[in-house]
Amino acid sequence: MNDSTERKRDSETMENNNESRKSVTLNLESYELHDDAKDGVTVVHENRSSSDYSPVKYHWFYSVDVEDKSIWRGFSITDSRALEEAYNSTDLNEDTVVATDGGRYDVNVMKRLRTAVYWTEKSTDVSRCSWFYKGPTDARYVPYSEEVAKKLEEEYHHGMTTGEWHRRLLLPNNELVVMHGPSVMVHFLNSGAADAFSAPPQSTSRPRVVRRGHDESEIEDTEPSSIDHLLLLCHGVGSACDMRFRSVEEVVDDFRATSLQLVQSHYKNSYDNGTVSRVEVLPISWHSTLHSGETGVDRRLAQITLDSMPRLRNFTNDTVLDVLFYTSPVYSQTIINTVCSELNRIYNLFVKRNPNFTGRVSLGGHSLGSVILYDLLCHQTPEPQNGSLPAKKLVNGPTGTSQLSIKYPTLVFRPAAMYALGSPIAMFECIRGVESLGTEFALPTCDNFFNIFHPYDPIAYRIEPLINPRMRDVKPSLIPHHKGRKRMHLELKDTMSRVGADLKQKLIESLRTTWNKWMSQPPTDGQLEKVVEEEMEKEQLCDESKEEFEKQLASSGMSGRLNGGRRVDYVLQEAPLELINEYLFAMRSHVGYWESEDTMLLMLREIYDALGVQPDGTLPQQGMTVQRTKNARDETITIDHPSTSRGGT
Structure with a gap:
């Protein structure tokens, strides 16, 4: 039992x-x-019903090459929706093109190609994306190909409608995606992974995280469709524009992005209410034409270049020699024609693609590019004509090169302003034999001119002393920091200068008091009497000279007509780290304008001041300290408006 x-x-x-x-x-x-x-x-x-399934939302991406690596970037929300609308349209065909990136690129929807509009570059791939993965070391989600994404969506739809999960999808590259549920999906690089509860595959790599759909909050803000101003920027010597050896198109992209950020931060109220939109910045390139096979420059240089130090010699041939080419009668004409042709072509194309544009155009040139634009603008006529201007002997002219005869083409527009960045214009004028431009000198069709430079830039030169020799004793106008104040080390430097001036003044007053006391008694030291008398005379002369100099600066003729009577030379504030060694940061300072927020903000203030739009609030500005090197080395003069234009903020 x-x-x-x-x-x-x-x-x-x-x-x-x-x-x-x-x-x-x-x-x-x-x-x-x-x-x-x-x-x-x-x-x-x-534990869901099949009705929980909803179609995936697509977002369009494009590929770009960054440091020899191809990465995918998402179009703006507006551009992606426009592409999706065109894709779903009944009129879709092989010629369907959608303008993206503010009109700078066209996308062929059927061919999935993104092509630059204003400059020449290799077309890049475009993809309609819905599924993404992210590896352990990836900074962002990477889209699957459209074919793989379609298969993943089919498996996801099956799981949502049947309630069955833990399904596997073997990819063409022998990798494996396992769907444990609607929000738990992994991508194994080794297809030997059996299932979610088996031992992990014998691989050193961790599985990737899989995500359905894309978070639009991770996409950059859309550019405003309206454009307030067009800025055309011409590069300097060489094909590389900065220390990272980026092309002019790449650095201009950053410059454009910086301008939009500054508009959104410094003109926030006007931007939010639609008073201002953005500034379109486009590149002007001439280097590729000069070094193309048609000119034969590179071929002839290769024949005569020594074999030693090939990298250095190739760098010299590609950059430094551009300056010599510009002084050559043959190649100077090629460069001038190329730049003018590009300016007119891009302007006409821009107006055609933006028929509602009513703004003006400004020019900017870096290094040798500023010299090219300057020479071109010097030979324009107030009333634009068709064709080229007559050839001019420029031996004694203000922009001539010795024994050169150049035909300068005509621009089809009148620039509002020219900005010279790190410019050797003054040096070129000196070697051309120009001793003085004179206060009456001005560009025929361009009313405003700004010479912007970093204090440590070895290529930059001042222009104001060529206009008026007395401006040699006046420091260039200090460009305000984009955060609204001087850098701390510059404020400290000015404070120490004022302390030194106060100590000197107290010493003179002490000597005067002592002298007055001794005057009531017979002099006992003739040498001291002479020293005190000379010091008092110098002080009186300095005071009189200071008052006279301030009156002259207040007059409109001191800086000439080149910039409408305003200052021409503008200097950036050096960073504290750059004070360690001026020579160490010399070359970096010459190519740093493309990333300079202070430079871009100066341009924005000039552009929007002409439109009657001021920045939000009143940023605290420091007075510009003007030192005199003659007769009064330690005296200072403070000018009330050191800012960029029209005494603005």
């Missing part, structure tokens, strides 16, 4: 264990896992 009862009890225990193995339930958030012992297949059943 006892044995029978025990066997019955053991039998019931085994049945309970078997039943337990057949139906083991694990609560994993919103799903339940059921392990069926009969067929050994693991299936995840989600």
Whole structure:
């Protein structure tokens, strides 16, 4: 009886264990896992109805090459929606093109190609993306190809409609994607991974995280469609524009992005209410034409270049020699024609693509590019004409090169302003034999001119002393910091200068008091009497000279007509780290204008001041300290408006 009862009890225990193995339930958030012992297949059943499924939202991406690596970037929300609308249109055909990136690129929807509009570059791939993955070391999600994404969506749809999960999808590259549920999906680089509960594959790489759809909050803000101003920037020597050896198109992209950020921060109220939009910045390139096969420059240079130090010699041929080419009668004409042709072509194309544009155009040139634009503007006529201007002997002219005869083409527009960045214009004028431009000198069709430079830039030169020799004793106008104040080390430097001036004044007053006391007694030291008398005379002369100099600065003729009577030379504030060694940061300062927020803000203030729009609030500005190197080395003069234009903020 006892044995029978025990066997019955053991039998019931085994049945309970078997039943337990057949139906083991694990609560994993919103799903339940059921392990069926009969067929050994693991299936995840989600506690949702099939009606929970909704079609995936697509976002369009384009590929770019960054440091020899191809990465994918998302179009703006507006551009992506325009591409999706064109894709779903019944009129879709092989010629369907959508303008993106503020009109700077065109996308062929059927061919999935993105092509630059204003400059020449290799077309890049475009993809309609819906599924993404992210590896352990990836900084952002990477889209799957459209074919893989389609398969993933089919598997996802099957799971949502049937409630069955833990499905695998083997990719063409022998990698494996496992869907544990609607929000738990992994991508194994090794297809040997059996399932979610088996041992991990013998691989050093961790699985990737898979995501359906893209978060639009990770996409950059859309550019305003309206454009307030067009800025055309011409590069200097060489094909590389900065220390990272980026092309002019790449650095101009950063410059444009900086301008939009500054508009949104410094003109926030006007931007939010639609008073201002943005400034379009486009590149002007001439280097590729000069070094193309048509001119034969590179071929001839290769024949005469020594074999030693090939990298240095190639760098010299590609950059430094551009300056010599510009002084050559043949190649100077090629460069001038190329720049003018590009300016007119891009302007006409821009107006055609933006028929509602009513703003003006400004020019900017870096290094040798500023010299090219300057020479071109010097030979324009107030009333634009068709064709080229007559050839001019420029030996004694203000922009001439010795024994050169150049035909200067005509621009089809009148620039509002020219900005010279790190410019050797004054040096070129000097080697051309120009001693003085004179206060009456001005560009025929351009009313405003700004010479912007970093204090440590070895290529930059001042222009104001060529206009008026007395401006040699006046420091260039200090460009305000984009955060609204002087850098701390410059404020400290000015404070120490004022302390030194105060100490000097107190010393003179002490000597005067002592002298007055001694005047009531017979002089006992003739030498001291002479020293005190000379010091008092110098002080009086300095005071008189200071008053006279301030009156002259207040007059409109001091800086000439080149910039409408305003200052021409503008200097950036050096960073504290640059004070360590001026020579160490010399070349970096020459190519740093493309990333300078202070430079861009100066341009924005000039542009929007002409439109009657002022920055938000009143940023604290420091007065410009003007030192005189003649007769009063330690005296200072403070000018009330050191800012960029029209005495602005």
